[in-house]
Amino acid sequence: MPTLSSGNVPPSVAGVDRDLDMSAHPAAIEARHLDFYYGEHQVLFDVSLTVPERSVTALIGPSGCGKSTFLRTLNRMNDLIEGSRCQGEILVEGQNIMEPAVDVVLLRKHVGMVFQKSTPFPKSIFDNVAYGPRVAGEKNRAVLADLVESCLRKAALWEEVKDRLTTSAMSLSGGQQQRLCIARTLATDPRIILMDEPASALDPASTDRIENLIGELCANYTIVIVTHNMQQASRVSHQTAFFYKGKLIESGPTMKIFTHPSEKKTEDYITGRFG
Template sequence: MNTTLNDPMDELAPTTSSEPATEKTERFVKPVAPVEIPETASLSVDAATKVCTRNLDFYYGNNQVLFDVSLDIPEKSVTALIGPSGCGKSTFLRTLNRMNDIIEGTRHTGEVLLEGTDIYASEIDVVLLRKRVGMVFQKSTPFPKSIFENIAYGPKVAGLRNKARLAEIVEASLKRAALWDEVKDRLQDSAMALSGGQQQRLCIARTLATNPDVILMDEPASALDPASTARVEDLIFELRKNYTIVIVTHNMQQAARVSQQTAFFFQGILVETGVTKELFTNPVEKQTEDYITGRFG
């Protein structure tokens, strides 16, 4: 594709140039408040592993952005990926449903296993994989179509034509995403007319409609106001009962509120993983402690 500055894939590429500035500002602005840990921030010990990576290295061209990452993601729980900008957490997230494949010049070594099967194996159909491993993006991306069409898109492209069945899926997905009551009377209206928070919940509902096992969320609430953020967080918290969720977040309060397991990335290295409660109250690594206490970030 074109090599100009506004490369269409830029959005997926790691931020590089603007990083030092943001880091610096964050360091001075961030209040050093203790992170409150709710009781839910722990994990039952018997949770089976849904997704795991083994010695995963990842490269954009010659630029290595992930170093030897091995992480187990337990099923029916929320795993939060935290770390400063450019630490590789978003890249890691996108290796889990092969969204990085879209970018030219990326490669990896190591394995990503979904229920024990390497998703980068040649016999894996990436279209099917992305149906099983759904994704919600930082910026809500409703299609310029009706609310109904947005939700029905996944099942439709998979080949479902039955109108009654589609209507059922749309209703069920919107209910699960706690959006049904707000939109049930205007399913044929454009999704672009919804508020930012509603749009993001629509995107979550749209992902649910494909009936995935795993849902990846890339800073799903970072562009939302506090009230909408709270609603999205409540939703994530509810969804963990049925889905395996991996969420990238900059907000440590959020990580503590919604997740059971937390993984801390720094400069492409998985520094520490643990039950959220443990990691926030009693981090093993000095870097983790510095980050969660706001000494750098």
């Protein structure tokens, strides 16, 4: 049976300083007393979580614990599900995004999302990255070209695709496709990036690249990542939140959660006794 000690926690990726005191950072997201329902079925119970600016927060927990649902409330992707209902407050950059006056199109431009399964559009690599700016009204070819290059560079994909920007995005490998999706998200110039198990369908080498990328991106972006991989959570995040049966059991600095969790349930999950 594994025991909890700092020696068992893998080293963090470059760019993620787990000893940093995140309480000093201003909050990028503040969820307060969030309840969420699919029809009559309640899936989130009174969740309150603060995500500091320019940090990585990992959401962990067993399947069906509500961590993905919570993630999707942060850019109101759950609005697409008929019969879903949400109560409570979510402040993004100080504004309550649950207000009816909020324009979800603007919200999603600032709160980008990367999905578990890479979802490139059946278009060229260039058109994939340029899609966000284009739907926002950017038409200038030169501006788009610069943006596509800088986003592909940020996503560590430029060197691999610079000679074939006009070929189909579908011709890329799984790991490249996922980095393309990250580049595509960066192109809308978001403040916050939500990642829903971004590496769960990838091989170890590609996973490694994505994790290093997260370490680089958190210097400029606030990242919230859902992951099933506990090692990954401990490698890439400053803060970890543990969900169980729709409740936020515990959240705190990643080193603390992985070495001295306050809750028994958290310890059981992290040591692999269930989940």
